[in-house]
Amino acid sequence: MSKQKSSEIVIIANTIAVALAQDLSSDEENILGNLFALIGASLLSLAALDISSNSASSDNTKSPDNSTSTDNSNSTKSAKDSAKDSAQTTIFKKS
DSSP states (O other), X not given: OOHXXXXXXXXXXXXXXHXXXXXXXXXXXXXXXXXXXXXXXXXXXHHHHHHHHHHXXXXXXXXXXXXXXXXXXXXXXXXXXXXXXXXXXXXXXXX
16 A cells, blocks of 8 residues: 555544544543444454465365364454454343
8 A cells, every 4th residue: 555545544543533533522432432443353353364365274184184274264254254253242241
């Protein structure tokens, strides 16, 4: 990604944040900010699991033993499902 494109994304994000916060109390701003932080952390975790899964799959396709490939993809899938469940539980909890 180019430096100019990165700067544009930051400007857009800041503009959205200011627009969203205009009619919110400090507590509401805090709640909304934490919600977006949680969403971002969950997305990063899911992306890391996908990368890990793809890396494990490509490593296992090179090996002659395919049973390891199945075991790794199942454990990664389970971890991904667990991360999604955790994110959903956290979002719907009351403070």
